[in-house]
Amino acid sequence: MADYPQVIAWADEIARAGRPGPGGPGIAEGPSLLIAGPTGTGKTYQAYGAVRTLLGRGVRLRWEATTSADLHARLRPRAGHDAERDLQTLVRCPLLLLDDLGAAKTSEWTEELTYRLINHRYEHTLPTLITTNLPTAELRTALGDRVASRLAEMTERVILTGPDRRRTAPAA
Numbered sequence: 546m547a548d549y550p551q552v553i554a555w556a557d558e559i560a561r562a563g564r565p566g567p568g569g570p571g572i573a574e575g576p577s578l579l580i581a582g583p584t585g586t587g588k589t590y591q592a593y594g595a596v597r598t599l600l601g602r603g604v605r606l607r608w609e610a611t612t613s614a615d616l617h618a619r620l621r622p623r624a625g626h627d628a629e630r631d632l633q634t635l636v637r638c639p640l641l642l643l644d645d646l647g648a649a650k651t652s653e654w655t656e657e658l659t660y661r662l663i664n665h666r667y668e669h670t671l672p673t674l675i676t677t678n679l680p681t682a683e684l685r686t687a688l689g690d691r692v693a694s695r696l697a698e699m700t701e702r703v704i705l706t707g708p709d710r711r712r713t714a715p716a717a
Contacts, residue, residue, distance in 0.1 A: 547598045576670075643676070673699075
């Protein structure tokens with residue numbers, strides 16, 4: 546479960562906004578959450594914790610998780626693969642966890658794909674959990690003006706601080 550108060554509050558808001566269904570409420574639409582901070586501060590842990598919190602609240606959800614780098618690898622054109630179908634699966638998913646946004650090498654192609662993904666989710670108010678190591682000021686440079694503008698409007702922001710937990714973990 547998530548243990549950061551703003552992440553728990555976001556999950557509670559999503560759970561309250563859910564549409565009724567036979568097995569419990571499901572996600573219809575809602576705000577997105579951007580969790581930023583230095584490497585090792587628990588961003589991914591909190592994002593997956595938010596999903597576990599939703600499940601613990603009885604919310605039925607279809608969700609997908611991917612890193613920014615894996616997203617671009619998954620959508621890279623190759624023979625026998627329908628990248629557009631894969632993209633549409635991600636843009637329409639009721640809840641998407643996009644980890645390490647801004648970590649992939651930037652190109653016109655990656656910027657366009659990221660824009661299409663974020664723009665669709667923005668226009669349809671689909672909840673998206675996003676993690677990034679980039680400070681807010683650097684998002685615009687790394688992702689482009691259009692993506693940064695949409696993220697600023699569609700997300701609540703949580704900034705995690707502290708040392709890299711992976712480097713300070715006690716030896717087993």
